[in-house]
Amino acid sequence: MKISIFLSYPKPHLKQQEDFITTIVNYLEQRGFQPRTLGVTDYDMEEPLVAIRRLMMESNGLLTIAFRRTLIEKGEAKSGTDIPDTYSYDVSGKWITSPYCHIEPAMAFQIGLPILIFREKGVIEDGILERGVTGTYLPEFDLSRPIDDYLKDPEWNQLIGKWEGHVRKVVESKGRPPKLF
DSSP states (O other): OOEEEEEEOOOOOSHHHHHHHHHHHHHHHHTTEEEEOBTTTBOOSSOHHHHHHHHHHTOSOEEEEEOOOEEESSOEETTTOOSTTOOOEEOTTEEEOOTHHHHHHHHHHHTTOOEEEEEETTBOOOGGGSTTSSSSOOOEEOTTSOHHHHHHSHHHHHHHHHHHHHHHHHHHHHTSOOOOO
8 A cells, every 4th residue: 555645736837847756646646655636636526725734644754846936027025125134126027836834844844744845946945945944954946957957957856765764654553553751
């Protein structure tokens, strides 16, 4: 029986993103995991957050792929700031991902699931995508590189291996009798 994990990502709008997800799903399945994504593998009649919570409770870990979604052609963050030692900064040419790439990992974190977040190059590091927010390393991937090269990279192998170990510990702990005191 495969290990259920929540796979979070915005619907791809580029072939490279679609191919990346297909490769990741195949990789996970070969490693004994069953990636589950609301609206792709699982459907529900409840509100999205209720359905996500249900799916999350049935999962043993979460992997988020924060793809580029919305391009900011010209923009400035903290525009017009008037607080000392606070500065605006240029976000032109940067990308925003789906809000669900923030919501779903935060939900998983709150219920204690192992999480791993990969951010596509160019996506703004904010919210849960900021380094250090969850206490785990947040790698960036570049879709201009061949996908197979990324899967051979030591960064990928070490991070996914560590995450897999945490997920397998969750599965093991579910099979143990509860502690009485």
